Amino acid sequence: MPQPYAPQPAIEFRGVTKSFSHGSGRRLLMLQLFRQLAGHWKQSAENPFYALRDISFSIDPGESLALIGHNGAGKSTLLSLATRVAEPDEGEVIVRGRLSSVLDLGAGFHPDLTGYENLTLNASLIGFSREQIAACTPAVIEFCGLGKFLEDPIRTYSSGMVMRLAFAIAVELDPDVIVIDEMIAVGDDEFQQKCLLRIRGLRERGKTILLASHNLPTILEFCDHALWLDHGKVKMQGQAHQVVKAYKSRASM
């Protein structure tokens, strides 16, 4: 279908900076508290640590972008901003469409609730309606393969089972945008293959994917573009294979 104008990006970062206060001294905390009560939350207390500095990029609908970089480069902070759980100090984060995420897996589950209950709770808090959840539930059940275990409390699950459920919820709720952190650690080999297949399916259905991973072959397979973060700044951004190549040569030095 011809587009009268270029589609708007599904995710857009415009000059985004995010700082955290360094340390947690009592005086500093109080200072931060009073500053915010006075209405100046954007200024971080003295001695801020900049997790991200002036980040700009965009992902068009249906595209996939990989984040690469060493531990502490700011990947997780960037993902937390993209999922809107954290707010930037400066700049703007714009997301168009419904977003679901697989961050550190299982977070957001309540141990005493059953798998089903956690599924509904999680989905309602992501922003899905009762009807949407009802429509997706069979697919989640099918994908996670947990069967009647879904009627047991999550605390009785193995960590692999929790991950299966978290991943199933994230991919089967039919989001427009999906954010994935280190998904390669999910479950056993068989389930990993299933996840990869599913991500491929999401791509084919035109979903937008933002993925952070250390697994370079996976990135090459799934992502059109890549963004290399280094100490909170963009080191390089472009075609996935070029960025990965540069990252590899740098890493082996």
Added chain:
Amino acid sequence: MQSHLSPEAAAPRWQGEYRFALQQLVLKDFRSRYRNMSLGIFWSLLNPLIMMALLTFVFTQVFPTARAAFPVFVLCGIIPYNFFALAWSTGTASLLDNTGLIKKVPVPREIIPVASVLSNCLHVFIQFGLLVGFLLAYGFTINRYWLLLPIIWGFYVLFIIGMVLATSVLNIYVRDMRYVVESMNTVLFWLVPIFYGGEMIKPEYVEIYSLNPIAALVQATRNILMEGRAPAFSLILKLSLSSLTVLVVGWTMFQRLKHRVYDYL
């Protein structure tokens, strides 16, 4: 892509349904609290009954007070107080208890403390049933002023939500908030007319008492249930104004502090 009105138009931060999300959170609180208990929901009856028996024993046998229907009288005080104390302490901890959710979904933060207060409301309904049972057993009758109860209790819930909004978000920055709340609850047990009546308060303190929504609510509830009369208009006015003030202050604090909740969790 759907058509957007302006090129700047982006999806709001969160596009879910408030009521559905709130309902799910209340259900979660409820299920997680009672699923592993042998007595379950009966705990919400047991606690006021024990307090009622204890206070009745002390104030009829140890320090005898000439007051008719003391169990009913004390229940009118203990139910509102318990509601406040429990909702305030669980509400204060609510953001911290839901760290996992806050770090995963961009659900509006204020839903979490509000849900925590609302999940305590069901206890109040059950305890109120207990109170009605005692009222009828002691020969009190239902009167038309009962229609005022939903209004004054409504303001009371708003007051508690205001308190919880303020302390839950403060608790993220200053983790000892929890202990402040616990100490305050102990202080309030004595400063709210639970086992003594509003008429025993010296005139110089009456003003302060009536500005405390908990004390005002206990007074008004007793007026209606036990004395069969409407509470003084000034009492209802003070209860509603102080409740709304607390709500506005709590809401404002929450809005200012919520931006960095993620950072400090």
